[in-house]
Amino acid sequence: MEIEMNNNKLIRCYGCKAEIKNMDGPKHAYIGSDSGCWDVFCGVLAKEYTEYNELWQTHRLTVDTYAAQHPGNPGRREIQSVFIHLTRLYLQLEMGLDGKNANAAMLNISKFKSQYVWLDPVPDFSGTININDVAGARDITEHKHIVELWAESVWQTWSKHHDTIRYFVEHNKIMHPVRRELTHGK
Numbered sequence: 001m002e003i004e005m006n007n008n009k010l011i012r013c014y015g016c017k018a019e020i021k022n023m024d025g026p027k028h029a030y031i032g033s034d035s036g037c038w039d040v041f042c043g044v045l046a047k048e049y050t051e052y053n054e055l056w057q058t059h060r061l062t063v064d065t066y067a068a069q070h071p072g073n074p075g076r077r078e079i080q081s082v083f084i085h086l087t088r089l090y091l092q093l094e095m096g097l098d099g100k101n102a103n104a105a106m107l108n109i110s111k112f113k114s115q116y117v118w119l120d121p122v123p124d125f126s127g128t129i130n131i132n133d134v135a136g137a138r139d140i141t142e143h144k145h146i147v148e149l150w151a152e153s154v155w156q157t158w159s160k161h162h163d164t165i166r167y168f169v170e171h172n173k174i175m176h177p178v179r180r181e182l183t184h185g186k
């Protein structure tokens, strides 16, 4: 009886703190979300792949933002995931690279993996924009707009660690290959 009641109850995702269904479903191996939240995220991805398939830029931001909002526990894969997704958020939001160039800049990122660190303390995402807000978008324009707001809010929540990410990008000249290409393109 009690179990049945629990199944109807909404819970807060332990990663992003969104209100989600308390369900026993699949979740990602190291992105730190509860199943109910992961389920909403998969729905959003499906929508981006089908209805919104021209939104390459937005899709990149969706994936990076979701991962950055669900850091999980300080294991090797989690450290790598959070560090990479935050670096790509930095390239897009602070350095103005589009999704494609941000991707290109990250191609050889694994060369520097010994520099990835667990960013402690991990922020508390209570009250930030979350995947429910994104899933609630009524059309492509609203979707794009909410994803941009969400990305910015998650990036700002990590503000204590912005210097670490900035240093990583500058020290390793992560943007160099892309910069060359951007200059040639002009």
Ligand SMILES: [Zn+2]
Pocket: 013, 014, 015, 016, 017, 018, 033, 034, 037, 038, 070
């Ligand atoms: Zn979540």
